[in-house]
Amino acid sequence: MTPEFIIGLGLILLGTVSVAWASPKDYLTRLINLEIPAFGLLLVMLSFDEMLALLTFIAVSTVSTFIFVRVIGKREGVN
């Protein structure tokens, strides 16, 4: 069991709890906390040498953050 794998699993567990029960329960807090399990997943992929999946996940998670920010912005009436 590599250190990346253990740290990754820990980050995913902690991140899931922090997203599920976010402390000030608003959209932005949840969205920022969502980066924690995503980073844990990246570490797990790194420990298994899944390079292609890792790179594509980084690119796709940027796009999903963009979509969420757009929806939240519209919902909160910023734009």
Add this chain to the structure above:
Amino acid sequence: MISIYQSGLIAAFICIIIAFISLYQETDDLHRLILTDLTEIMALLLIALIATDLAEALILPGLVVMIAELMALAEIYLVKEGIQRKKNSSALDIEVMQTAPPILAGILVLYGIILSGFSGGAVAGLGIIFYSVCKGSDELFAQIETASGYAWVAWIAAFFIFLLLPGQWFFAVMIAGGAILIKVMAKFSLIGTMGGDPGV
């Protein structure tokens, strides 16, 4: 002694239970949408635990389905809540977004072309999204769709080369890699045009 796969599986199931409990308790739709993204990370973790090339091959389409589903649900949410975009407003107004786009988009597209294939398409598409979000895009649609169509044809042609002339497999791999690069890049860059007119 517990194996790597089993320990990962236990952690994944704990996370899935937590995610579904919070999804069950949630009443607000946008919160639910964000929690959907969390459950998708759990699904990807389950696939990643397989730790072979099969896992990579399964994660790539999983990511594409995830992004498509997310876009569709976001649009449905906006329509359902009756939120319309005001005219004459840009997506974000930061000074960096007026100066940085050409060089950053250039770097991303260049790196995507070097990577080639599916991941390269995603990286290069990201560069184009960034550029079109910052600079605005008007009549990009037609050209992007045309390029995407030709890339599709090249992809199919590469598979015919695989079947009919197996000796030329390297040539076919190069064609398929380039074609899927353009195809994914085109699909991704369509997201960049979302911020354009009020109807989209």
